[in-house]
Amino acid sequence: MISPDRIKERVSQGLPGQWYVVAKSVQVRGEKPMAVQALGKKLVLWRNGEGSVCCLEDYCPHRGAPLSRGEILEGHIACRYHGIKLDGTGKIIRVPAMPACPLEGRRAGIAYTVQEANDGVFVYFPSIEKPEPPPLELPGEFGSPQWSSFLCSALWSCNYQYAADNTADPMHGCYLHADSFTLAYGAKQDLLKLEKAEGGFIVTRVGQVGENFDWVHVVTDTSAPYIRLDIPYPPAGGPGGPFRILGFMTPVDERRTRVFFWRNRKVSGIAGEAWRFLFRAFYEKQHWDVLEQDRAMLENIPFDARHRELLYQHDVGVVRLRRTLQERAKRQLEFEEASQQQKVG
Ligand code: FES
Ligand SMILES: [Fe+2]
Missing domain, CATH: 3.90.380.10 (Naphthalene 1,2-dioxygenase Alpha Subunit; Chain A, domain 1)
Structure with a gap:
């Protein structure tokens, strides 16, 4: 049984399992990564070599420095603290301070799925109920030559x-x-x-x-x-x-x-x-x-x-x-509780 207070708390924090707009497309450009925050999470956005927007948790897997203070090098993001370079999937591409570092190749950063539409950057926030992003459904006016x-x-x-x-x-x-x-x-x-x-x-x-x-x-x-x-x-x-x-x-x-x-x-x-x-x-x-x-x-x-x-x-x-x-939050919480019980059982 999920208490009304827990339901209200979940609604108040914002419901995961949805796409949210986090920035305008024009804000993600050039050499500088962009820090954004949504649903209480700190994220970093930048464009890779193909021009697509990448999104990782704004947290360097080495020792937690914000990646948004780093730089974009060849489409990857490099942490300013000790130079670790990650790609858009969160994989550590290079640890420049140490040759053949065993961290290289590890997918240690948390990546979010991004889609750009009509000048907006949409990010999917997974829930336990819906860990994989559903298709991004947009208003019919978006992309219509009439509008x-x-x-x-x-x-x-x-x-x-x-x-x-x-x-x-x-x-x-x-x-x-x-x-x-x-x-x-x-x-x-x-x-x-x-x-x-x-x-x-x-x-x-x-x-x-x-x-x-x-x-x-x-x-x-x-x-x-x-x-x-x-x-x-x-x-x-x-x-x-x-x-x-x-x-x-x-x-x-x-x-x-x-x-x-x-x-x-x-x-x-x-x-x-x-x-x-x-x-x-x-x-x-x-x-x-x-x-x-x-x-x-x-x-x-x-x-x-x-x-x-x-x-x-x-x-x-x-x-x-x-x-x-509230109905949506209740359903999410029930799902989470049931999957928790399954794990314990
Ligand atoms: S904290 Fe990022 S490289 Fe050390
Ligand atoms: Fe108004």
Whole structure:
């Protein structure tokens, strides 16, 4: 029997057995390795000789120095402390300080599976239940020639559940973002309805269509969960219809989250170029301002607020999301307990 506290603790730490975005592709380049943190683990990223991103635990198997302080040599990573060189699989290629060192050839570093998609670097975090990476499932907009997107990322000092709850809650739009472009539109009173949708559920405002942040599609039943929402733009907002956000939340540790928001419009060709120009010149700042409002609010909600809440009808999405995460955590913990018992038996 798994206690509710253990389930909540697992959810709070972030669920393994999924792919998470850990960086923007452009951040992993050149001669310098990049340190990232996700699900409480310190990792190092770099590009090998073929240009593919490699990911190891940021820990040198010799004596624990962070590999991210090292250098990239011929596509491998060399520890700064005593020069041990590892490849992307975690194998020790060379111990330069000692000829024919028996450590050479040992696969001593912990390697993670990486995949790049749509300018993002995704890493698979294995669980005991799912040690091997399932295929990385991505939103249909990714890689589609009809869509043009920009990826923005920010570090928020709050548990990822608050960032996720925030996206599953369309009603905050017309209050928290009341003074923002288009998000000010729409009624301040409404009811919400929740319906099953592909890979998860949709929360929709009942009394408002096409005006503001009217619905959110929360995709949980996938190997890389995300949310999708549209912010309608007036004709003056340029080509491409609504501004679509695809949001991924990566727990850095229990108190920090790295959010990755792809900002998309359905435009290609000349219209796509026009949109990209408009976005850089005008909308990027607007979008950051809105995200800042979310960040400032969420960072100031106490860590334990979820134990002292009074929810009402508008929190249907939040409640459903929490239940989904808890069910997943429970299943993982049951699996882990059963495999532990098997080992003991
Ligand atoms: S700790 Fe890395 S080479 Fe010694
Ligand atoms: Fe918001």
